Amino acid sequence: DAGVTQSPTHLIKTRGQQVTLRCSPISGHKSVSWYQQVLGQGPQFIFQYYEKEERGRGNFPDRFSARQFPNYSSELNVNALLLGDSALYLCASSARLAGGQNEQYFGPGTRLTVT
Amino acid sequence: AQKITQTQPGMFVQEKEAVTLDCTYDTSDPSYGLFWYKQPSSGEMIFLIYQGSYDQQNATEGRYSLNFQKARKSANLVISASQLGDSAMYFCAMREHLEGSNYKLTFGKGTLLTVNP
Numbered sequence: 001d002a003g004v005t006q007s008p009t010h011l012i013k014t015r016g017q018q019v020t021l022r023c024s025p026i027s028g029h030k031s032v033s034w035y036q037q038v039l040g041q042g043p044q045f046i047f048q049y050y051e052k053e054e055r056g057r058g059n060f061p062d063r064f065s066a067r068q069f070p071n072y073s074s075e076l077n078v079n080a081l082l083l084g085d086s087a088l089y090l091c092a093s094s095a096r097l098a099g100g101q102n103e104q105y106f107g108p109g110t111r112l113t114v115t
Numbered sequence: 116a117q118k119i120t121q122t123q124p125g126m127f128v129q130e131k132e133a134v135t136l137d138c139t140y141d142t143s144d145p146s147y148g149l150f151w152y153k154q155p156s157s158g159e160m161i162f163l164i165y166q167g168s169y170d171q172q173n174a175t176e177g178r179y180s181l182n183f184q185k186a187r188k189s190a191n192l193v194i195s196a197s198q199l200g201d202s203a204m205y206f207c208a209m210r211e212h213l214e215g216s217n218y219k220l221t222f223g224k225g226t227l228l229t230v231n232p
Contacts, residue, residue, distance in 0.1 A: 033219065042119075042206050042222030043160070048213070055217035088158055092220075103150060104220060106160035 004093050004107035012113045021076045021110045025093030032074040035090040086114045121223035128197045136192040136226045138207035148210035149190040155203045197230045
């Protein structure tokens with residue numbers, strides 16, 4: 001079975017531009033979460049979606065938005081890019097929302113560079 | 116808010132020896148879960164081991180074991196018989212409940228493990 005996939009792998013944008021990152025969860029997984037990992041830090045939670053509804057939002061500005069589609073894939077959008085948005089963006093999927101081990105499986109990430 | 120602390124920015128170990136990576140946490144939630152992930156230079160986060168707050172025994176997965184000391188709020192990862200392929204960043208994370216049954220993972224800053232031949 002395929003794992004979590006993300007596209008594109010790498011991306012270079014300039015300040016002020018907009019970017020869309022894509023994620024496909026593991027087959028059968030209905031929950032998708034997005035994390036931002038800046039260099040030298042652990043991942044920071046951005047959003048969680050379950051059954052196409054937003055179920056959690058981290059401490060990020062409104063420039064960050066996301067959505068989940070009927071096939072459970074997800075997009076993360078970032079508007080008006082800043083240099084500080086340069087990071088590895090990780091998508092994680094899980095079978096359900098919470099309880100027990102229910103680990104999140106991570107994709108390879110999209111490395112965004114803002115110049 | 117929950118907090119995860121990893122005090123070792125970097126650790127070195129000789130191949131075939133054991134190594135312990137430290138993790139302490141802070142939470143007021145009586146029910147929580149602790150995870151360890153490995154992140155190679157490729158960037159992908161790889162799940163290693165899980166410990167639930169109510170689990171009576173320390174978790175083990177192959178060469179990985181979790182030394183869970185609830186009273187001290189520590190969840191150290193022990194890697195036995197280190198291999199060169201174990202060289203990577205290691206993150207400790209806690210499951211934090213959001214509204215209702217939703218949750219997120221809160222990560223520490225990580226420990227860079229280098230295994231020397």
